[in-house]
Amino acid sequence: MTDQSPLQDEIKRLIKSTGPMPVWRYMQLCLTHPHHGYYISRDPLGREGDFTTSPEVSQMFGELLGLWSASVWRAIGAPPFVHLIELGPGRGTMMADALRALRVLPPLYQALNVHLVEINPVLREKQKATLSGARNITWHDSIETVPAGPSIILANEYFDVLPIHQAVKREGGWHERMVDIDSNGQLMFSASTDPLPRFDVLLPPLVRAAPVGAVFEWRPDTEMMKIASRVRDEGGAALIIDYGHVRSDAGDTLQAIAQHSYADPLKNPGMADITAHVDFQALGRAAEDVGARVHGPVTQGEFLKRLGIETRALTLMAKATPEVSETVSGALKRLIDSGRGGMGSMFKVVGISDPNIDTLVALSDDTGIEAPTS
Ligand SMILES: C[S@@+](CC[C@H](N)C(=O)[O-])C[C@H]1O[C@@H](n2cnc3c(N)ncnc32)[C@H](O)[C@@H]1O
Structure with missing residues (x-):
């Protein structure tokens, strides 16, 4: 990629x-810069774009999430109106x-009001085209x-694009990680001159003992608190799926992806996807702080298997040509496997519900991943 980002000049000016x-x-x-932000100006998904997500790997992913949604609707007493929000x-x-999967349940299908939260005008147009037959x-x-x-x-893959703060540990304490300009006029990482006041007290215990040079990152809790307060007050549940870790810990996970490869996050701002891993322990803590209930996390592979993805794949393969059958089998592997290229264990799934819901389908505590101890 060449150095042609219009946002770079603006950031340097700032x-x-x-x-x-x-x-x-x-x-x-x-x-999200109003003119040059990566998620304002393009459709980044798919083979021709920068990355591929689980729904783009296979229809099975969305179908099973539809069925999971039906289980929540039943758990809250099958109300005559329910908001399905993505x-x-x-x-x-x-x-x-x-x-499409929910059409087999007419009482629920009729009850649905669908809401899409999207800031990207290019993707909104694609959503309108993809969902042209759907109502409400x-x-x-x-x-x-x-x-x-x-x-x-x-x-x-919503939380990973929400901006993170980073702090870097120095001899005298933790300093906010900054972006500055080096002597050659290029963007570089630096750190705030003064340490962050009383920051040690706020840190998860594992991170307090981190060595000098360690990086700790966190997202503001606001988005999770909005979601959790909503299900607490109005009833229902949320399902968050993303790549990340189940325990708050030190580590620099800021990354840029362009054309399916890692890129330098400081090069060509606005032209690559910049993301960071999701801290599922922090998400759960924010939800519990407002009185919602947390279910899981479990790995994506475990979650999809519990929902019956292997049976669904076999059904699709039984009716398919050998080529399509191979595609379905490859997609299944990619969604549930843990090895190289597999999304099965790198991605985690957590449920957040109204505190009156004791269990959410496929999200019991028997996760196959070690539970956080702090
Ligand atoms: C990594 S993509 C995931 C897309 C989709 N969920 C999938 O799995 O294929 C992130 C999505 O979040 C949207 N997005 C990014 N920042 C947002 C924000 N602040 N508010 C609402 N949507 C946002 C993007 O436009 C895009 O639709």
Whole structure:
């Protein structure tokens, strides 16, 4: 990729006039700058784009999430109206597959009001085309404008694009990681001059003992708190699927992806996807802080197997040509396997519900992954 990002000049201008900016602000500009933000100006998905997500790997993913949504609807007493909300719906593929699966349940299908929370105008157009046959769809810039009422909320690879803060440990304490300009005029990482006040007290115990040079990252809890407060007050549940870790720990996971390869996050801002792993322990803590119930996390492979993905694959393969059958088998492996290229264990799934729901389908505590101890 060549150095041609219009956002780069703007970021340098900002740094020259107001000083180094926190990684959080840099990531926010790269992803959502009103003109040059990565998620404002393009459809990044698929083979011709920069990355491929689970719904784009196979229809089985969205279908099973549809069935999981039906189990939540039953768990909350099969209300006559329910909001089905997707955060960051990409091309609308997952919602289209989920709705197709839900057609077999007319009382639920009739009860659904679908809400898509999407800031990307290019993707909104794709969603409109993908979902052209579906009824009752409303688009939102934020979950806050979705009307009150029982809700089922789905979010696949949404949290990883929400900006993170990073702090780096020095001899005298933790300093916010910043983006600055080096002596050659290139963007570089630096750290705030003063340490973050009383930061040690806020850190998870595992991280307090981290060595000098360690990086700790965190996302503001606001988005999870909005989701958790909604299901607590209105009834229902949310399903968050993303790559990340089950225990809050030190580590620098900021990464840029362009054309299916890793890129330098400081090169060509706005032209590559910049993401960071999701800290599932922090998500769960934020949800519990507002009084919601947390289910899991479990690995994506375990979650999909519990929902019956292997049987679904066999059904699809039984009716398919040898070529299609091979594609289904490859997609199944990619979604549930743990080895190289597999999304089965790198991706985790957590449920957040109204505290009156004791269990959520496929999310019992028997996770196959070690539970956080702190
Ligand atoms: C990594 S893509 C995942 C797309 C889709 N969920 C999938 O699995 O194919 C992130 C999605 O979140 C949307 N997005 C990014 N930042 C957002 C924000 N602040 N608010 C709402 N949507 C956002 C993007 O436009 C895109 O639809």
